[in-house]
Structure formats: structure tokens, C-alpha cells
Amino acid sequence: MVPDMKVDFYLAPTAALHDVPEAAARASRLGYDGFFTAETSHDPFLPLVLANRAAPNLDLGTGIAVAFPRSPTITAQTTWDLAALSGGRFILGLGTQVKGHIVRRFGGEWLPPGPRMRDYLLALRAIFRSWQEGTPLNHEGEYYKLSLMTPFFNPGPIDHPDVRIAIAGVGPYMARLAGEMCQGFHVHPFHTVRYLDDVVLPNIAKGAARSGRPIDDVQRITTVFVVTGRTASEVEQAMEPVRNQIAFYASTPNYAGILELHGWEFGEQLSALSRRGKWGEMAGLIPDEVVQEVAVVAPLDQLGPAIRDKYGDRVQRIGYYALENDRGWSEAEWAALVSATRA
Numbered sequence: 001m002v003p004d005m006k007v008d009f010y011l012a013p014t015a016a017l018h019d020v021p022e023a024a025a026r027a028s029r030l031g032y033d034g035f036f037t038a039e040t041s042h043d044p045f046l047p048l049v050l051a052n053r054a055a056p057n058l059d060l061g062t063g064i065a066v067a068f069p070r071s072p073t074i075t076a077q078t079t080w081d082l083a084a085l086s087g088g089r090f091i092l093g094l095g096t097q098v099k100g101h102i103v104r105r106f107g108g109e110w111l112p113p114g115p116r117m118r119d120y121l122l123a124l125r126a127i128f129r130s131w132q133e134g135t136p137l138n139h140e141g142e143y144y145k146l147s148l149m150t151p152f153f154n155p156g157p158i159d160h161p162d163v164r165i166a167i168a169g170v171g172p173y174m175a176r177l178a179g180e181m182c183q184g185f186h187v188h189p190f191h192t193v194r195y196l197d198d199v200v201l202p203n204i205a206k207g208a209a210r211s212g213r214p215i216d217d218v219q220r221i222t223t224v225f226v227v228t229g230r231t232a233s234e235v236e237q238a239m240e241p242v243r244n245q246i247a248f249y250a251s252t253p254n255y256a257g258i259l260e261l262h263g264w265e266f267g268e269q270l271s272a273l274s275r276r277g278k279w280g281e282m283a284g285l286i287p288d289e290v291v292q293e294v295a296v297v298a299p300l301d302q303l304g305p306a307i308r309d310k311y312g313d314r315v316q317r318i319g320y321y322a323l324e325n326d327r328g329w330s331e332a333e334w335a336a337l338v339s340a341t342r343a
Contacts, residue, residue, distance in 0.1 A: 004343045005308065008034035008319040010063065010223060013041050017050065024051035027058060030331060031338045034059035036093070036319065039066050045078050052086050061091035063221070063319075064168045064186055068096065068116065069106040072123035072144055079124070079163055080131060080155055088160025093186050093221075094120070095168035098254060111143060114173040119143045121165065121181050130154070132161040166221055170254060172203040179207020179218050187222035189321045190249035192293050195258050196314050223319040224311075225295035228303045230329075235299060240283065242295050245322070247282035248274075264290065300333065304340025 009027035011020065024035050035051045035058045037044040044062040052060060060082065067075065075092070082090040096102075096113040103110050119141035126139035130149050134157075137149035166184025169175055170191075178185035185204055187196065205215040225242050229235045249255050251270035259267045266285045273282050291297065298306035307318060318341060 003313060003316075005311075005315070005341060006033035006059075006317045007338045007341050008032060008036050008059070008061075008063075008221075008317055010319045010321075011035065011037045011047055011051075013038060015042070015047070017042075017047060020047040020050040021054040024055040024058065026331075028055035030335045031342075032058065033342075034061060034091075034317065036061045036063035038063055045082065048082055048090070049085065052082075052089075056086075059089045059091060060086050061166070061221075062093040063223075064093035064095035064166075066097045066101070066106070067094040067120050068102055068111075068113075069108050072120055073127060073146065076124050076127040076131075077155070080128070080158065083160055083163050084158040088162075091164045091166055091184060091221075093166045093168065093184075095186070096174075114177065116143045117167060117174070118177055118181070121167070121177075124165070128161060128163060132157045164219075166219065171257060172199060175200050175203035176207035176210075179204035179215065180210045181207075182218060184219040184221050184317075187220055187315065188255075189223045189225060190246065190255050190258065190294065191222070192258065192262065193310060193314065194293075195261055198261060199257065201314065219317060220315040221317040222315050223321040224307060225321045226303060226307075226323055227291065227295050227297040228300050228323075229327075230300050232299070235297065239288070239291060239297075241322075243283045243286045243291055246291060246294055247286050248279075250286070251282060262293070300329070300337065304337050304342075307341050 009032040011023060015023060027035055035055060037047050039062070044065045048060045051058065079090065079092045096117055099110045102108045122141055123139045123144040123146055126137060126146065129135060130137040131154055137146050139146040164183040166186050167174060167178050167182050168186035168188065169178065170188050175185060187200060201215065204218050208215045208218055225245065227235060227238045227242050229238050247270055250259060250267055251274040256267060269285055270282050296303065296307050296310055311318070
């Protein structure tokens with residue numbers, strides 16, 4: 001029997017802070033288990049304070065916050081406060097982003113992202129230890145060196161100091177790192193079950209083995225593309241937005257491993273179209289069978305079981321990628337979907 005999944009609500013990237021309390025309260029009413037935010041057009045941490053007040057039963061998480069524009073100490077301060085505020089329900093989701101964003105959007109320095117993330121995680125744990133145990137801060141890493149923590153800047157111990165950290169990634173390195181050092185791994189929504197089985201899960205298991213623990217100590221978290229609707233016509237209409245999103249991701253080199261695994265040869269064509277700004281032509285290169293492989297395609301009343309059948313026990317937390325709340329579905333229909341996805 002497949003164990004129960006947790007089903008998480010992901011705040012829309014366009015949502016403003018004043019939208020958060022109602023969004024969180026609604027997520028709680030519909031039976032969601034968690035409330036996640038992303039670092040897109042808004043800060044990922046601030047909404048979680050409001051969500052915690054509106055829905056104190058939900059897990060809270062960033063899915064994800066970009067690590068490198070923030071020093072480990074800045075991230076640690078925000079994390080410590082959210083862990084204390086939520087009574088340990090906060091999951092710190094961290095990602096590396098890509099060079100263009102780190103350098104040109106955040107004004108940062110691009111360094112080898114995998115080793116830098118390893119050092120970042122070690123620095124966070126050193127800071128948490130110093131605050132919880134009162135020991136001197138002493139982290140001497142390749143990228144971060146921390147040795148100053150006076151009482152004035154030390155927030156002191158909290159009731160739930162073992163903060164859960166889940167890093168995001170696509171390739172083998174980050175999956176192994178999560179297995180070795182983290183409590184969770186954010187699987188990018190552009191994935192397939194075969195990619196999970198052949199690349200992600202084996203590498204998480206390798207990393208976990210280095211730390212002498214089973215793979216299930218590392219919670220796999222993801223959002224899934226869904227093509228759904230009440231009727232066959234609505235399902236058909238829902239194909240195009242997902243096809244467009246798949247084309248966008250497949251056009252970037254970061255996800256080449258997924259294309260190569262499946263022998264999909266449209267990556268270079270998509271990249272060429274994107275460089276020329278031909279966004280409207282890209283979706284035409286994504287055949288229906290690729291949409292079927294990447295997304296879960298099912299009528300609304302069958303979507304929950306279809307997700308569970310496809311993923312089995314490969315992931316433990318599921319969200320619906322960009323499944324907006326303005327589709328005219330009743331709260332009863334949404335609640336039924338969440339319940340059916342969970343069990």
C-alpha cells in the first residue's frame with residue numbers, strides 16, 4: 001500500500017502580502033498540509049509570518065529561497081525566527097539559481113554552486129549550534145568563514161532547534177548532497193518518473209548512505225504539472241499552458257539531462273527559438289507524448305488517484321504546479337482533490 005502523501009499549497013507568484021491570510025486560511029479549509037512560497041516576484045519569507053497566524057496547523061516552507069544572495073547568518077536569523085514562531089513547522093527550502101540571476105539580478109559573485117551550497121549548509125548548522133548550545137561560532141569553510149557571535153547578536157535557544165532544510169536541484173550532485181546533509185530535497189517540477197528512478201532517487205540514496213541513514217530520512221518534495229478539468233474539453237484546453245511551460249524549461253541547458261535520458265532531441269531547436277524571441281513557436285515542438293510523460297493528465301475527479309498511481313512512494317510531498325484557484329471549482333471539489341491525492 002502506498003503511504004499517505006502530504007499535499008501542499010503553493011502561493012501564486014503574483015500574490016501580494018495582503019492576499020496571504022485568506023490564501024492560507026483557505027488552504028487550511030481545503031485540507032492542505034503545508035503552505036509554501038517561492039522567491040520570484042516577492043520575498044519568500046515574509047508571507048510565512050502571515051500564513052502562520054492565519055493557519056497555525058499548516059507546515060510552512062520556502063520552495064525555494066535563493067541562498068547565495070544572502071549570507072548564511074542572514075538566512076539563519078530569518079530561519080531561527082520562523083522555526084520559533086511556527087513551533088518547528090518551518091522547512092527551509094534553499095536553491096542555487098543560475099549564474100545569470102546571481103550575477104545580473106542579485107549583483108552577486110558566481111562560484112561553484114554545489115561545493116558552495118555544501119559550505120553554506122555547514123555554516124548554517126554551525127550558527128544554529130552556537131545559538132542553541134552557547135558555544136563559540138567557528139566555521140572555517142572554503143567559501144564562508146564565521147567566527148564572531150557576541151551575546152548581543154545571539155537570539156538564544158529555541159524549542160525546536162533541529163530546523164529541517166531541503167535543498168533544490170536537478171542533477172546528481174545536489175541529490176547526493178541532500179541525501180548526505182539535508183532533511184528534504186525539492187525535485188524540480190520539470191521531471192519525469194524515469195528521471196526520478198534513474199537519477200534523483202539513486203543519488204539521494206548514495207548521499208544518505210554516506211551519513212549512515214536510509215533514503216526515507218530525506219523527504220522528497222515537488223510540484224507536478226497537471227492537465228485537468230471537469231470535462232474532456234477542459235482537459236484538452238489545459239494541455240497548451242503545460243506544453244508552453246515544458247517548452248520553456250526544455251529550452252534551457254540546466255535540464256538537458258532529462259532530455260538526454262529520454263532521447264528527446266528538441267532541446268537545441270527550443271534554445272534557438274528562445275534566443276530569437278520566438279516564444280510562440282516553441283510549444284509546437286512538444287508532442288503530446290512528452291506532455292503525458294512530464295505531466296499528470298486526468299479529469300478532475302480522477303486526478304488525485306492518477307497522481308498517486310504515477311508517483312507511488314517516490315515523493316512524500318506534492319503540490320499542483322500553477323493550478324490556479326480561479327477555475328470556477330467549488331471548495332468541495334478542491335477539498336476532494338486534496339483528499340484523493342493524499343490517500
